[in-house]
Amino acid sequence: MIDVRLLRNDPNLVKAALARRGKPELLVQLDTAISLDEQVRDITARRDTIRARVNELSKLVGTARRNGDNDEAEKLQAESRSLGDDEKSLAESFETAQGQLRDVMLRLPNLPHPDAPDGASDHDNPLVIGPNQMPASFTEYQRIPHWEIADELGILDNERAVKLSGAMFTMQRGAGAMLSRALCQYALDMNADAFEEIRPPSLVTTATLTATGQLPKFAEDAYAIERDDLWCIPTAEAPLTSMYAGEVLDETQLPLRLMAYSSCYRREAGSAGRDTRGMLRAHEFDKVEIFALSTPETADELLIELRDRAERLIAGLGLPYRIIEICTGDMGQSHHRSFDIEVYAPGCDNWLEVSSVSWFSDYQGRRADIRYRKAGEKGTHIANTLNGSALAVPRVWAAIMENFRQADGSVVIPEVLRPYMRGLELISPKN
RNA sequence: GGAACGGUGGCAGAGCGGACAAAUGCAUCCGCCUUGAAAGCGGAAGGCUCACAAGGCCCGGGGGUUCGAAUCCCUCCCGUUCCGCCA
Numbered sequence: 001m002i003d004v005r006l007l008r009n010d011p012n013l014v015k016a017a018l019a020r021r022g023k024p025e026l027l028v029q030l031d032t033a034i035s036l037d038e039q040v041r042d043i044t045a046r047r048d049t050i051r052a053r054v055n056e057l058s059k060l061v062g063t064a065r066r067n068g069d070n071d072e073a074e075k076l077q078a079e080s081r082s083l084g085d086d087e088k089s090l091a092e093s094f095e096t097a098q099g100q101l102r103d104v105m106l107r108l109p110n111l112p113h114p115d116a117p118d119g120a121s122d123h124d125n126p127l128v129i130g131p132n133q134m135p136a137s138f139t140e141y142q143r144i145p146h147w148e149i150a151d152e153l154g155i156l157d158n159e160r161a162v163k164l165s166g167a168m169f170t171m172q173r174g175a176g177a178m179l180s181r182a183l184c185q186y187a188l189d190m191n192a193d194a195f196e197e198i199r200p201p202s203l204v205t206t207a208t209l210t211a212t213g214q215l216p217k218f219a220e221d222a223y224a225i226e227r228d229d230l231w232c233i234p235t236a237e238a239p240l241t242s243m244y245a246g247e248v249l250d251e252t253q254l255p256l257r258l259m260a261y262s263s264c265y266r267r268e269a270g271s272a273g274r275d276t277r278g279m280l281r282a283h284e285f286d287k288v289e290i291f292a293l294s295t296p297e298t299a300d301e302l303l304i305e306l307r308d309r310a311e312r313l314i315a316g317l318g319l320p321y322r323i324i325e326i327c328t329g330d331m332g333q334s335h336h337r338s339f340d341i342e343v344y345a346p347g348c349d350n351w352l353e354v355s356s357v358s359w360f361s362d363y364q365g366r367r368a369d370i371r372y373r374k375a376g377e378k379g380t381h382i383a384n385t386l387n388g389s390a391l392a393v394p395r396v397w398a399a400i401m402e403n404f405r406q407a408d409g410s411v412v413i414p415e416v417l418r419p420y421m422r423g424l425e426l427i428s429p430k431n
Numbered sequence: 432g433g434a435a436c437g438g439u440g441g442c443a444g445a446g447c448g449g450a451c452a453a454a455u456g457c458a459u460c461c462g463c464c465u466u467g468a469a470a471g472c473g474g475a476a477g478g479c480u481c482a483c484a485a486g487g488c489c490c491g492g493g494g495g496u497u498c499g500a501a502u503c504c505c506u507c508c509c510g511u512u513c514c515g516c517c518a
Contacts, residue, residue, distance in 0.1 A: 005481095044480085048487040055487090058499040062449040077498040084498080248478090380478085 001105050001366045004037055017111035020328040022120050029104055036101040043097060047090040054080050054087065106210065107217050110363040112328045113337035119327025128339065130322030133315065138346040139407070145347040146401035147278035150176060152409055153427050156279070168268060170282045170394065175427045179400070179413070180286055180393050182420035184261045187288035187313055187391035195259035195290055200239035202263055203230040208242040211368035213334035220269045223283075232265035236289040237387045244293060245368040248380055254372055255294035255302055259390065262287065279394035280352065286393040292386045293370065296362070299384040303359040306388040307339050310355040313391050317414045319399050320344040322351065336361035343395065347402035352395040357388030 007014050011034055018026050057080040064073035117126050150156035155176025161169040172180050188197060209215040209231050214222055223232035233239060240258050249256070264287050275281035290309060292302045307323070314321045326338040341355040362382040365371075371380040404412040410428035413421060 009482095044487080051488090052486050054498075058449075061498050065449080073498080080498040 001363060002108055002111060003362070003366065004033075004101075004105065007034060008037060014111065018109070020112050020116075020118055021109060021331065022329040026108065029108055033101060033104045033108065036097055036104060039097045040094065040101055043090055043094045047087060047094055050083050050087045050090065054083050057083075103216070106367070109331075109333040110336050110361060112331060112335075113359070113361070116331065116337050117325055117327045118329075120329040121327075122330045124327045125324040125330055125340070126327070128323045128325050129311070131344070132321055133318060134320040134344065141407050141409070142346040142402060142405050143349070144402065144405065145278060146345070146398040149347065149401045149405055149409075149411065150278070153411065153429055155179075155427060158278075165283070168276065168281065168283045170279055170285075172397075175421070175424060176397075178421050178424070179397055179417070179427075182417040183391055183393050183396055184286055184288050185420045186316075186417055188259060188261060190313055190316070191259050191288075191290055191309055191390055195257040198236075198240060198243070198258050198260040200233075200236055200243075200260050200262060202233050202265070203228075204233055204238055204242070205230060208238055208245075209233075211242045211245055212238045212364055213332075213367065214238065217333065221267050223265045223267060233262060234266050235264050235287065235389075236260040236262040237291065240289060240291040240387065241364055241370075241385055242368050244370045244383075247370060249293070249370070249372040249383065251295065251372050251374045254383065255292050255298055258291045258293075260289050260291070262289070278348075279398045280348070282394060288390040290388050290390045293365075293383050294386065295372065295381070296384050299359055299361070299386060302386050303337060303339075303357065306386055307341075307357045310341055310357055310388050310390055314341055314343060314354065314396070316416050317396065317400065319396070319403055321354075332358070334358075334360050334363050336363065343399040345395075345399045345402045347405075348398070352399060354392050354395045354399070355389040358386065360385045360387075 002014060007030070011030075015027060015030060018030060057076050061073050061076045061080070064070070064076060117124070119125065147156065147158070150172075153175070155172060155174050157171045157173050158169075161171035164171070203225065206215060206229060209222060214234060215231075222234055225231065239262075240260055243258070244256075263284055265284050268281060268283060271281060279285075290306055292306065294302050311321070311323060321341055321343045324340050324342065326332075326335065326340060331338055335358045338356065338358040340353050341357070342351040343354045344350075345352050362384055364385045365383040368385075370383040370385070372383050373380050400414065401411055404414070406412060406426075408428070410426050412426055413424055418425060
């Protein structure tokens with residue numbers, strides 16, 4: 001959520017920042033929020049005046065009763081009772097206006113960082129790093145899509161996955177399954193120097209998904225378990241962010257670095273029919289997420305740290321990659337500033353988004369109510385959140401297939417993964 | 432899932448219709464004392480809203496009764512113990 005106070009005190013600044021997202025309807029929503037806020041404050045003032053009088057009268061009633069002055073008490077009670085009706089109706093108006101304001105605020109996206117590049121769509125995302133590790137040319141035998149390669153190797157069995165769960169579910173087997181697990185272990189081990197490993201729940205409450213911004217606006221994209229009022233996490237970002245929800249941390253605890261392996265569940269409601277083959281888009285996939293809670297002062301450095309860590313993983317695998325920055329028109333709702341790492345897959349002839357690293361300023365922190373206290377200072381501040389996919393398994397898996405395929409059809413396993421694959425160096429059709 | 436008992440400040444824990452933002456202890460901070468510390472003595476400290484003050488709100492969440500609710504009633508959530516089920 002945007003800070004309502006900022007909206008109140010400097011509406012033009014907020015308008016200018018949101019305008020950069022290039023969606024005129026946002027400015028209309030903004031005006032709605034501003035007028036609702038005025039309403040709420042007006043009602044609050046009137047309601048509180050009445051409450052103050054009722055509290056005062058109640059005290060007087062108590063005194064009168066103790067002194068045995070029952071006539072006076074009756075009189076005061078009558079006055080208080082009549083105020084009660086006004087209070088009640090004002091309290092109801094307050095609830096209504098407050099609810100409307102909250103709903104509008106929850107749906108408003110975050111303000112882009114001043115340094116985030118302007119742009120209308122993903123075509124305007126500037127290249128920041130790379131392409132790196134790009135070979136001069138690709139061979140014919142690398143120009144095979146991974147689903148064909150994997151099929152030939154017998155390590156991907158999507159037909160049976162569909163039998164079990166329906167379209168857009170995948171299933172790896174044998175060395176393919178081992179490769180998925182190896183990628184996760186690799187990502188976790190490479191960040192264990194600074195990040196505490198968490199194994200979070202995969203099912204979370206509505207409040208948890210609201211804190212990160214998936215709800216209420218993007219409910220269609222998430223799997224809901226209605227009977228128990230739970231949601232399947234679309235990313236470990238959700239549970240990691242809400243771990244400290246409602247808590248007040250000490251500034252010395254920050255930055256707080258966490259990482260988690262989890263399965264991720266996405267309905268992919270808006271992308272039916274896209275990337276249906278292979279591993280590029282699935283309802284369930286594995287990912288290792290890295291996450292940080294920080295003060296606003298250190299957040300920009302942390303963003304680069306997280307990006308560097310994600311880059312190091314991809315570089316370590318020897319895959320061709322590049323890093324782009326997300327422009328204002330392509331930014332996610334909660335994002336303040338954001339980078340994507342893309343890997344080139346010669347078989348698909350495509351740059352695949354394998355990691356997204358973002359800074360959320362205090363947008364999620366406010367929704368989750370995560371605060372910190374500075375030593376020797378009164379009051380609390382909202383924490384900043386940052387996160388990034390350290391490694392999203394399926395697309396990296398696919399890129400490994402296509403980049404490291406040999407003339408004989410076998411696929412070389414990147415050296416860094418071999419310790420996690422019982423020493424296996426090569427996946428060949430015989431395995 | 433069933434039963435019983437609980438949920439109060441950083442922690443422990445009293446209060447169980449009116450003077451309660453809430454005793455007391457521990458912890459914290461500031462004085463005094465001391466060479467320094469401990470002990471002792473005295474004092475200060477909750478959060479949110481808010482330019483500030485005033486006012487309002489906060490005793491697990493929500494609703495109700497009442498002139499007035501931490502306190503009574505309903506409901507939900509969570510915890511502990513016992514039973515049931517179970518990897």
